[in-house]
Amino acid sequence: xxxxxxxxxxxxxxxxxxxxxxxxxxxxxxxxxxxxxxxxxxxxxxxxxxxxxxxxxxxxxxxxxxxxxxxxxxxxxxxxxxxxxxxxxxxxxxxxxxxxxxxxxxxxxxxxxxxxxxxxxxxxxxxxxxxxxxxxxxxxxxxxxxxxxxxxxxxxxxxxxxxxxxxxxxxxxxxxxxxxxxxxxxxxxxxxxxxxxxxxxxxxxxxxxxxxxxxxxxxxxxxxxxxxxxxxxxxxxxxxxxxxxxxxxxxxxxxxxxxxxxxxxxxxxxxxxxxxxxxxxxxxxxxxxxxxxxxxxxxxxxxxxxxxxxxxxxxxxxxxxxxxxxxxxxxxxxxxxxxxx
Numbered sequence: 307x308x309x310x311x312x313x314x315x316x317x318x319x320x321x322x323x324x325x326x327x328x329x330x331x332x333x334x335x336x337x338x339x340x341x342x343x344x345x346x347x348x349x350x351x352x353x354x355x356x357x358x359x360x361x362x363x364x365x366x367x368x369x370x371x372x373x374x375x376x377x378x379x380x381x382x383x384x385x386x387x388x389x390x391x392x393x394x395x396x397x398x399x400x401x402x403x404x405x406x407x408x409x410x411x412x413x414x415x416x417x418x419x420x421x422x423x424x425x426x427x428x429x430x431x432x433x434x435x436x437x438x439x440x441x442x443x444x445x446x447x448x449x450x451x452x453x454x455x456x457x458x459x460x461x462x463x464x465x466x467x468x469x470x471x472x473x474x475x476x477x478x479x480x481x482x483x484x485x486x487x488x489x490x491x492x493x494x495x496x497x498x499x500x501x502x503x504x505x506x507x508x509x510x511x512x513x514x515x516x517x518x519x520x521x522x523x524x525x526x527x528x529x530x531x532x533x534x535x536x537x538x539x540x541x542x543x544x545x546x547x548x549x550x551x552x553x554x555x556x557x558x559x560x561x562x563x564x565x566x567x568x569x570x571x572x573x574x575x576x577x578x579x580x581x582x583x584x585x586x587x588x589x590x591x592x593x594x595x596x597x598x599x600x601x602x603x604x605x606x607x608x609x610x611x612x613x614x615x616x617x618x619x620x621x622x623x624x625x626x627x628x629x630x631x632x633x634x635x636x637x638x639x640x641x642x643x644x645x646x647x
Contacts, residue, residue: 337484339536347533354526361446361467361519364458371517372456375449379512390509397471397506402478403430410485420546422485428538429477432531437473440527441465449514469516469524475503476528484532503528 337343360367380387395401403426410422446467447459460467479502483495507521516524557563 336539337536338539343533343536347530350526350529350533354523354530357519357523357526358444361458362460364456367519368458369456371449371519374511374518375452375514378514380514383512386512390512394471394506394509394513396479396502397475397510399430399470399474399478402474406478406481409482413485420549421542424542424545425485425535426481428542429481429531429535432534432538433473433477433528436531437468437470437524437527440468440523441470446517446520448520449517466516467520467523468527469507469510469520471510471516472503472507472521472524473528473531475499475506476525477531479503480528480532484535 357367407423407426410426413422414420442465444467445461445463445465447453447462447464448466451464452459453462476499479499480496483492483499486492486495503525507516507524510516511518511521
């Protein structure tokens with residue numbers, strides 16, 4: 307009997323969650339440009355400039371690039387070549403942007419907000435502008451097209467420095483951690499994106515398509531974009547409001563009803579019996595809801611009654627006659643009618 311009741315309660319909870327309509331979050335945790343983030347941004351920018359200076363001056367880093375290239379990792383470990391040919395796709399802009407945009411689009415639809423998609427669009431726009439300009443401006447040739455052994459191959463008309471695969475992996479997968487809704491999810495997604503981008507960068511070195519310094523600069527370029535995103539949050543908010551206003555105007559021209567707005571939530575002070583005198587307890591309560599709460603789909607319509615209030619029913623096919631004098635459970639014995647009047 308207890309097992310059936312526990313199973314029924316669990317099913318009620320599952321159906322209640324499935325039946326609940328998603329709403330736009332009342333308080334979205336938007337990252338801010340804190341002092342800690344500014345320090346990280348400054349340190350990453352200094353690392354970026356140091357890598358560029360080391361390559362331009364043909365320092366020890368360029369010699370390391372040539373040593374790794376002559377080592378030819380794809381010949382040292384040919385058994386993993388086939389796997390890494392597919393793994394490097396995680397750094398290609400087209401496939402990764404489609405996968406991440408599909409996930410963020412579903413989140414936008416569920417939460418009734420365009421912020422995830424607009425943030426992804428802003429990060430990819432910054433990626434194309436900054437990394438593309440650096441590639442064209444420095445014009446470095448890749449390992450397969452190098453001309454002079456020991457040279458930096460800068461200004462030769464190439465487009466390999468910094469690594470676009472690495473920077474794209476950092477930004478595309480890191481944006482999931484940036485938009486995470488909880489600190490725990492942000493930590494796990496940050497670790498996952500770091501491992502993925504690290505693997506993509508080292509894969510390009512293994513395949514011989516990038517110098518090692520290209521990968522180092524690609525990591526720094528992608529991290530700079532993620533760290534600078536809070537500066538663009540006001541523009542993302544303005545773009546979202548503009549798109550919603552544009553949608554409302556378009557619906558008004560076609561004579562369609564205006565969509566329902568999210569219910570604002572504000573703290574309401576209530577007094578409870580367990581609270582101390584004069585110390586109200588803050589409880590969140592929706593203000594002027596615009597939509598009525600729906601009942602559970604798996605329950606029959608009508609008011610819910612407890613088991614003791616239900617009328618006893620004799621099962622179909624039973625040979626036992628119904629007992630008219632049987633009272634519901636919980637009724638005291640004094641209320642039972644006495645035989646013989």
